[in-house]
Amino acid sequence: MANISDSMSTINSLEEMADGKTIIHQFHPMVKLVITLLYIVLVVSFDPYNITGLVFFAFYPVIMMALAEIPYKPLLTRLLVALPFAFFAGVSNIIFDRDLLFLIGTVPVTTGVISFFSIMIKTVFTVMAVLILIATTSLPQISYQLLSIKVPKLIVEQIMLTYRYISVLMQEVSNMYTAYMLRSPGAKGIKMKDMGIFVGQLLLKSFDRAENIYFAMKCRGYDGHYVYAKPDPMKSADWLFLLLTAGLLLLMRFFNLSQFIGSFL
Amino acid sequence: MHMADALVSPAIGGIMLAASAGAIAYSAYKCKDDLDEKKIPLMGVMGAVIFAGQMINFTIPGTGSSGHIGGGILLAALLGPFPAFLAITAVLLIQSLFFADGGLLALGCNIWNMGFYACLLVYPLVFRPIVKKGFTPTRLTVASIVSVVLALSCGAFSVVLETLASGITELPFSTFVGMMMPIHLVIGTVEGIVTGAILVFVYKMRPEILESSLENSKLTPGVSLKKVMLSLLVFAVVLGGAISLFASANPDGLEWAMQRVAGTSELEASDSVHNAFAGIQQATAFLPDYGFKSGSEEGSAAGTSFSGLLGAGVTLLLAGGTGYLIYAVKHKKKNQPEA
Numbered sequence: 001m002a003n004i005s006d007s008m009s010t011i012n013s014l015e016e017m018a019d020g021k022t023i024i025h026q027f028h029p030m031v032k033l034v035i036t037l038l039y040i041v042l043v044v045s046f047d048p049y050n051i052t053g054l055v056f057f058a059f060y061p062v063i064m065m066a067l068a069e070i071p072y073k074p075l076l077t078r079l080l081v082a083l084p085f086a087f088f089a090g091v092s093n094i095i096f097d098r099d100l101l102f103l104i105g106t107v108p109v110t111t112g113v114i115s116f117f118s119i120m121i122k123t124v125f126t127v128m129a130v131l132i133l134i135a136t137t138s139l140p141q142i143s144y145q146l147l148s149i150k151v152p153k154l155i156v157e158q159i160m161l162t163y164r165y166i167s168v169l170m171q172e173v174s175n176m177y178t179a180y181m182l183r184s185p186g187a188k189g190i191k192m193k194d195m196g197i198f199v200g201q202l203l204l205k206s207f208d209r210a211e212n213i214y215f216a217m218k219c220r221g222y223d224g225h226y227v228y229a230k231p232d233p234m235k236s237a238d239w240l241f242l243l244l245t246a247g248l249l250l251l252m253r254f255f256n257l258s259q260f261i262g263s264f265l
Numbered sequence: 266m267h268m269a270d271a272l273v274s275p276a277i278g279g280i281m282l283a284a285s286a287g288a289i290a291y292s293a294y295k296c297k298d299d300l301d302e303k304k305i306p307l308m309g310v311m312g313a314v315i316f317a318g319q320m321i322n323f324t325i326p327g328t329g330s331s332g333h334i335g336g337g338i339l340l341a342a343l344l345g346p347f348p349a350f351l352a353i354t355a356v357l358l359i360q361s362l363f364f365a366d367g368g369l370l371a372l373g374c375n376i377w378n379m380g381f382y383a384c385l386l387v388y389p390l391v392f393r394p395i396v397k398k399g400f401t402p403t404r405l406t407v408a409s410i411v412s413v414v415l416a417l418s419c420g421a422f423s424v425v426l427e428t429l430a431s432g433i434t435e436l437p438f439s440t441f442v443g444m445m446m447p448i449h450l451v452i453g454t455v456e457g458i459v460t461g462a463i464l465v466f467v468y469k470m471r472p473e474i475l476e477s478s479l480e481n482s483k484l485t486p487g488v489s490l491k492k493v494m495l496s497l498l499v500f501a502v503v504l505g506g507a508i509s510l511f512a513s514a515n516p517d518g519l520e521w522a523m524q525r526v527a528g529t530s531e532l533e534a535s536d537s538v539h540n541a542f543a544g545i546q547q548a549t550a551f552l553p554d555y556g557f558k559s560g561s562e563e564g565s566a567a568g569t570s571f572s573g574l575l576g577a578g579v580t581l582l583l584a585g586g587t588g589y590l591i592y593a594v595k596h597k598k599k600n601q602p603e604a
Contacts, residue, residue: 037370044271063587089272092436092440126368127270130369152294161310161312162310162312202317207471
């Protein structure tokens with residue numbers, strides 16, 4: 001089952017990347033979280049017709065990916081997930097929004113075409129921003145930051161536990177799937193009528209597994225509360241990076257630098 | 266049904282994040298009161314089960330296509346509504362971070378569309394009343410199908426509303442709804458049948474699992490159904506008002522905020538600097554008729570012009586070049602023998 005093994009290798013490779021030692025990896029997780037959110041908000045806040053201002057935001061992901069040494073291949077697989085619906089929304093703009101803007105040679109450019117590209121560019125940028133965050137910051141690091149902004153402990157524990165057991169459960173599903181396929185030659189997937197038993201079995205096994213995990217945790221002193229180490233405070237370099245990047249991003253948002261460059265040509 | 270960041274405006278994303286955060290805080294509060302500590306690892310493992318379970322494709326007879334489970338109603342039936350909602354939230358966050366399945370700004374929308382309706386609305390109001398009199402295979406199946414269809418429809422309809430209120434797509438409301446609703450009705454029916462089959466199997470093997478979650482999910486005497494419905498109604502009105510406010514007069518929440526703060530929607534450069542650059546621009550411009558002039562005219566698609574697009578192309582090249590340069594320098598450094 002390609003889907004599961006693909007997902008497992010995606011998680012593994014992202015975990016490996018987050019272990020890196022580049023300058024971006026060393027910044028405080030909170031800084032990266034704040035900048036990522038700011039970047040996404042600024043990118044999606046652009047008017048659908050303003051792609052000239054928008055493209056300037058390419059600098060952030062491109063520079064960050066280079067500095068953090070993130071390869072571009074995982075970006076493509078992520079885009080395959082995010083793009084189809086965006087593409088659909090964008091194409092409908094081409095169809096429904098047909099005011100002529102100008103001609104390039106004899107090719108008419110309509111407002112719909114512009115907003116189509118705007119959606120596509122925004123999708124690529126926002127997907128890149130999240131990739132940069134997760135490829136330079138491990139999920140436990142992000143979770144600890146969530147605690148410090150007062151996200152309830154219970155939900156943070158949920159994130160950590162779910163994350164911990166995803167690979168275990170995917171392995172389990174993968175084994176069950178292989179066993180099923182070996183017993184049903186020629187089948188393209190699990191038959192719908194077998195799904196109740198298949199997932200039901202998985203659930204029962206998981207209930208037992210959860211019980212064992214609970215006993216194991218109990219043996220190690222668990223009393224309903226996780227014990228966390230206090231995350232490191234932000235250093236002055238972190239503050240500097242935060243202010244500088246946030247300042248640059250805001251500058252790029254409110255001054256159309258592309259238009260400025262274009263006017264020199 | 267996962268929404269990407271590019272399809273929501275900051276205003277809608279923010280409102281939905283706030284709404285979902287409220288629901289999460291309320292669920293966490295409810296769980297704190299009556300959650301057995303044993304259930305915490307169970308919730309985590311069940312979240313992982315749903316995560317892995319969504320990757321199991323099954324074949325739908327007679328169609329040649331395949332489907333997968335969603336899991337909101339299933340989780341609510343197994344864990345009770347509040348723990349299920351928290352588990353779904355964790356799954357959605359991990360999906361958005363690791364697989365770009367749904368965006369971070371859109372996370373609030375996704376939690377609301379896929380978690381809130383199933384766990385906190387449809388489960389207590391539809392699923393539980395149907396099976397309350399006692400579990401039978403028929404009741405479980407009917408409850409599952411009706412609940413999953415309802416939850417999915419609410420979710421799909423919300424996707425339409427959130428996308429349109431964000432003002433990203435020009436798709437007319439009726440066309441959009443006409444496309445989203447029938448397909449999710451079909452998906453919901455299929456998923457409902459499968460969910461029912463899973464629950465019937467679990468009930469036959471381990472009836473106590475479903476029974477205990479039904480016990481736990483009872484609303485405490487202090488919380489009346491009327492109160493819950495009333496607060497939902499108030500929320501809907503506030504949300505509707507806020508959305509229409511943002512969507513009609515202020516397509517861009519950020520610019521709207523700036524207008525409130527600075528009295529202008531665009532930051533103006535100070536006159537002297539502006540004039541100096543305008544002078545340079547006039548002197549050096551290769552396409553003098555384009556550029557700022559058309560950008561300042563009304564209805565000019567917010568500064569999009571041919572020269573603007575050229576500038577955009579150059580910008581992209583510059584950005585790409587910068588990235589390449591950094592890679593190249595880093596690569597060179599690495600390959601240099603240590604002194």
